[in-house]
Amino acid sequence: MLNFFFSNFKDASRTVAKGSFFTGLFLIGFGMLIFILKDLFAFLAAAVFFIAGFSAIGYAIRLFWSSRKSHDDEAVRKNVTIHREDL
Helix, strand or coil: CHHHHHHHHHHHHHHHHHHHHHHHHHHHHHHHHHHHCHHHHHHHHHHHHHHHHHHHHHHHHHHHHHHHHHHHCCHHHCCCCCCCCCC
């Protein structure tokens, strides 16, 4: 019983060690890639913020347009009836 537990523990610890080792190598490689190609990554980050800004502006324009359109157009409320209970 004890031998079974320790053999599984040894295999599990080796698997975790391998995963940790490869994760460390990946992080070091990714850090070196960013260090070497920092202009490219700065451009990509700027592009993401630029696209997000245009997306926010487009969303704001759509909200302004839809609020303007709904106040002038009564066809939206054509088939709507409001029921209130008299108190």
